[in-house]
Amino acid sequence: MQFLLAVEGAIAQGLLWSVLALGSYLTFRLLNFTDMTVDGSFTTGACVTAICIVNGIPPILALLVSLLAGGIAGAITGFLHNKLEIPEVLAGILTQISLYSINLRILGRANQQLLQYDTIFKQLQNLLAEIGLKLSSDRVAIIIGLIFVTIVIVVLYWFFGTEIGSIIRATGNNEAMVRALGQNTENTKFIALIIANSCIALAGSLVGMYQGAADVGMGAGAIVIGLASIVIGEVILRRVIAFGSKMVAVVIGSIIYRIIVALVLQLGLSTNDLKLLTAIIVALALFLPNAVSKHNAKKARELAARETRDA
Amino acid sequence: MLQIENLTKTFDPGTVNEKKVIDRLNLQISAGDFITVIGGNGAGKSTMLNLICGVYPADGGKIILAGNEIQDMPEHKRAKDFGRVFQDPLMGTAANMQLAENLALAFRRGKRRGLSWGISEEERELYRKRLATLGLGLEDRLNDKIGLLSGGQRQAVTLLMATLNAPKLLLLDEHTAALDPNTAEIVLNLTDQIIREQKLTALMVTHNMQAAIDHGNRLIMMDKGNIIYDVRGPEKQKLKVEDLLRLFQELSGGSGFSDSMLG
Ligand SMILES: Nc1ncnc2c1ncn2[C@@H]1O[C@H](COP(=O)(O)OP(=O)(O)OP(=O)(O)O)[C@@H](O)[C@H]1O
Ligand SMILES: [Mg+2]
Numbered sequence: 001m002q003f004l005l006a007v008e009g010a011i012a013q014g015l016l017w018s019v020l021a022l023g024s025y026l027t028f029r030l031l032n033f034t035d036m037t038v039d040g041s042f043t044t045g046a047c048v049t050a051i052c053i054v055n056g057i058p059p060i061l062a063l064l065v066s067l068l069a070g071g072i073a074g075a076i077t078g079f080l081h082n083k084l085e086i087p088e089v090l091a092g093i094l095t096q097i098s099l100y101s102i103n104l105r106i107l108g109r110a111n112q113q114l115l116q117y118d119t120i121f122k123q124l125q126n127l128l129a130e131i132g133l134k135l136s137s138d139r140v141a142i143i144i145g146l147i148f149v150t151i152v153i154v155v156l157y158w159f160f161g162t163e164i165g166s167i168i169r170a171t172g173n174n175e176a177m178v179r180a181l182g183q184n185t186e187n188t189k190f191i192a193l194i195i196a197n198s199c200i201a202l203a204g205s206l207v208g209m210y211q212g213a214a215d216v217g218m219g220a221g222a223i224v225i226g227l228a229s230i231v232i233g234e235v236i237l238r239r240v241i242a243f244g245s246k247m248v249a250v251v252i253g254s255i256i257y258r259i260i261v262a263l264v265l266q267l268g269l270s271t272n273d274l275k276l277l278t279a280i281i282v283a284l285a286l287f288l289p290n291a292v293s294k295h296n297a298k299k300a301r302e303l304a305a306r307e308t309r310d311a
Numbered sequence: 312m313l314q315i316e317n318l319t320k321t322f323d324p325g326t327v328n329e330k331k332v333i334d335r336l337n338l339q340i341s342a343g344d345f346i347t348v349i350g351g352n353g354a355g356k357s358t359m360l361n362l363i364c365g366v367y368p369a370d371g372g373k374i375i376l377a378g379n380e381i382q383d384m385p386e387h388k389r390a391k392d393f394g395r396v397f398q399d400p401l402m403g404t405a406a407n408m409q410l411a412e413n414l415a416l417a418f419r420r421g422k423r424r425g426l427s428w429g430i431s432e433e434e435r436e437l438y439r440k441r442l443a444t445l446g447l448g449l450e451d452r453l454n455d456k457i458g459l460l461s462g463g464q465r466q467a468v469t470l471l472m473a474t475l476n477a478p479k480l481l482l483l484d485e486h487t488a489a490l491d492p493n494t495a496e497i498v499l500n501l502t503d504q505i506i507r508e509q510k511l512t513a514l515m516v517t518h519n520m521q522a523a524i525d526h527g528n529r530l531i532m533m534d535k536g537n538i539i540y541d542v543r544g545p546e547k548q549k550l551k552v553e554d555l556l557r558l559f560q561e562l563s564g565g566s567g568f569s570d571s572m573l574g
Contacts, residue, residue, distance in 0.1 A: 173405035182390030
């Protein structure tokens with residue numbers, strides 16, 4: 001019973017965090033850009049939302065402001081990379097580090113509780129209670145997570161099917177070709193970074209409201225969690241190729257990641273060890289497909305050797 | 312149509328690797344010219360093509376396209392006038408995108424891209440027809456990822472992409488060199504056919520001397536960053552591979568002749 005409750009919580013977390021994973025998927029996989037901004041823009045999302053809510057701005061508006069703030073963070077990384085010609089990884093790290101100071105400025109302190117304030121989670125919970133539907137906060141979070149994940153996937157699916165979106169996808173494949181077709185690859189990267197970090201800040205906003213607090217340290221390791229979701233999704237749904245299904249795979253990966261975490265916590269692992277565990281999961285998930293294909297290649301060679309011998 | 316005046320390019324200037332690759336090069340291309348370009352390794356053929364379309368800037372000289380100086384324009388702004396096919400079949404297409412999507416990207420070469428859908432139904436019909444003219448059965452594979460095609464098929468598609476909306480100048484850089492002889496022959500004939508049907512102006516770099524003689528109306532030979540021989544019309548048609556080899560020996564001062572000229 002207790003584990004089932006934990007699974008509900010894991011699904012809720014998995015859905016909310018999957019918005020971050022989707023953002024990371026855009027840069028890492030679609031654009032082929034190692035964007036390290038993530039830890040910073042995620043926290044920015046939570047901090048901006050918290051400070052908005054504390055100042056009486058309706059939570060749903062706070063969420064939109066966070067989205068914008070994340071977009072600006074992505075734009076800064078894009079600027080550093082495109083205009084100052086700083087290598088992509090370093091550009092992201094510089095933004096991430098400066099966001100740590102900026103997030104402290106935004107929040108005015110290291111931590112802001114939201115327990116006594118309204119969030120979209122409490123609002124929906126109350127709304128449902130009024131029509132006689134009493135749901136646990138985890139179930140409310142699942143509903144909200146599903147709503148946002150659906151919106152994000154639909155919008156991204158639309159956008160990356162448009163002319164601009166298509167050329168962004170092509171940039172991740174082959175920059176020389178994109179330039180030969182008359183597009184500025186600086187622009188395409190810039191747009192993709194803005195969209196990706198908007199998604200990531202949206203996730204930060206949602207997670208902050210769900211937890212009832214924003215903390216300047218809450219984004220530490222977020223990038224690896226996003227990666228974990230992506231690679232778990234890829235390992236489990238290896239055969240999907242269409243863009244829409246790949247995004248669904250990322251969401252499923254995010255949920256499975258949270259279930260694994262819940263499971264090992266139940267088994268007595270300390271939360272302090274979670275980051276280590278996450279890194280191990282990512283390493284394994286990246287290693288396994290390679291190991292499998294090497295194993296298959298070896299099998300094929302053995303078979304070929306046997307056939308030549310028998311012939 | 313295209314005029315190149317005193318074009319100069321030095322790589323890594325001021326370092327020990329300094330190398331003058333294009334040296335006050337002049338070339339006049341008339342509309343409808345189909346020029347084959349030959350020359351030894353390192354003669355500067357690829358560099359000339361890259362300078363024309365702006366992959367990197369020239370150090371000096373002018374490139375005038377239909378009356379406009381374009382040598383200072385960034386690559387993506389020049390792209391609307393040039394169709395390009397590279398030596399490496401991987402370079403001209405986006406592997407993870409569908410065949411139809413790749414063609415749709417090329418169809419919009421040099422145009423503003425907006426928020427309308429990346430590919431329309433009518434376009435698919437058009438692409439199916441155009442692919443059918445290649446005779447490679449690709450018209451039934453519009454939804455396949457390009458990465459699943461063979462090198463020759465990809466190169467044929469790249470050629471189609473480069474000529475989908477008639478470019479002012481088609482630039483082909485050893486675009487059949489990575490293909491097996493049979494496939495190379497097919498792609499070369501397709502090239503000839505497309506250039507003639509659409510009455511395109513083209514520059515085709517090749518190491519295949521026979522192909523350089525058989526195709527096009529004009530042939531230029533490059534050495535050390537310059538054009539050392541330029542021939543056209545009936546005089547070109549009469550050439551033999553041996554003539555070209557002898558001419559190269561004479562004109563390049565007997566220096567640096569490499570087997571690579573034979574392809
Ligand atoms: N980006 C670059 N940086 C430095 N040197 C370069 C660069 N591109 C070409 N070169 C040098 O310029 C010279 C001419 O190269 P280019 O590629 O134009 O020759 P090519 O005639 O196309 O030869 P090939 O037949 O081998 O393709 C070569 O010596 C090459 O090493
Ligand atoms: Mg070359």
